[in-house]
Amino acid sequence: MSVPLTLLGLLEREPSHGYDLKRDYDTYFGRGKPLSFGQVYSTLARLARDGKVVMDEVAPGDGPERKRYVITDAGATEVESWLAEPVEAEPHLQTVLFAKVVLALMLDRPAAAYLDAQRAAHLTRMRQLTEIRRKGALIDALLADHGLFHLEADLRWIDMTAGRLDSLAKLVRP
């Protein structure tokens, strides 16, 4: 899970305070593993240093909650690139993929097309593993089978999610 990119994605919806970002992150992505405030603000500071966000409404002397963060064009470009790039096809990517789907829907991006790109990346890897299981030694074939079954499970999840995008969109859009 990429915390900086996920926070950037949340910021693309609307400028937000650190507190709001932590609340939304924990609600959608931090199940069982909430972010600490320290991690939120240190991440936002790095994003500001790198020109991905800027602050407005800074009230000197008040707490950090008074700082409102606004995504920059560079930050928005990074979110776009991240969403559109298929995740490397390996098992246990569901949390990253889930975050991408939810954010894509929040940002009114083509979530179905992103899932198609991921489906293609998965099938390409499955094709490579199928060649190994067809032509390799038994140990290699069994290891390839292990990967194939996990990738197949991901693909079933992708298909299921693609069929539920409308319902998910209603849930995550304000």
Next chain:
Amino acid sequence: MNAPADASVDVAVEARDVVLSFGETPALRGASVKVLPGEILAVMGPSGSGKSTLLHCLAGILVPDSGEIRFEGRRIDTLRENDRSALRRDRFGFVFQFGQLVPELTAEENVALPLLLGGVRREKALREARPWFARLGLDGLEGRRSGELSGGQAQRVALARGLVTWPRVLFADEPTGSLDSLTGEHVMDLMVCAAQEQGTTVVLVTHEPRVAAYADREVVVRDGRVTSLTPDRVPS
């Protein structure tokens, strides 16, 4: 015996903007796809998406309401039923989910059936059918009827029947759908090896990703239209 796919042909089979409805229910709504000679194409999609209907159109079993179906550049949707039937018998092979063997015939006679229907003498047809039993690991089962075969054995007999005429195109509709994983993968291994040896183009309808992974390329049918999935297709 037919020659393998002609390398000089650019496209083996093609659907161009095909529309087909069953009564009031639209099945294909402008489906287009090209299958290259020698290619194994997986056609994926959810149940009811139209993927089997597309296969039946490509194979000349169904005639679209509009659009074109071409085999090696020639339109086949405008042919008379007799000519399409001859084309299916001589140039195409078929494997379906449940082998659909003729229960009254032996396994050997089932494999020889397309040759017999094409007018080949019985002795010659059986002679051409026999090598397939060794090739597909079916030695000793030549005289059995379909009720005496396991699911995997019956499906391998069906595969032999689909390939015995050395077809230009093999149409396979959920060929492993009734088999367990290991048996299904064995059938797929044999299908891919045999098709590659013969240079046969394969159109493979499946909803199983592990079966689709045997193909060179895959397309997805959704709501009667074809979407191409290519690795470099990253939306902007």
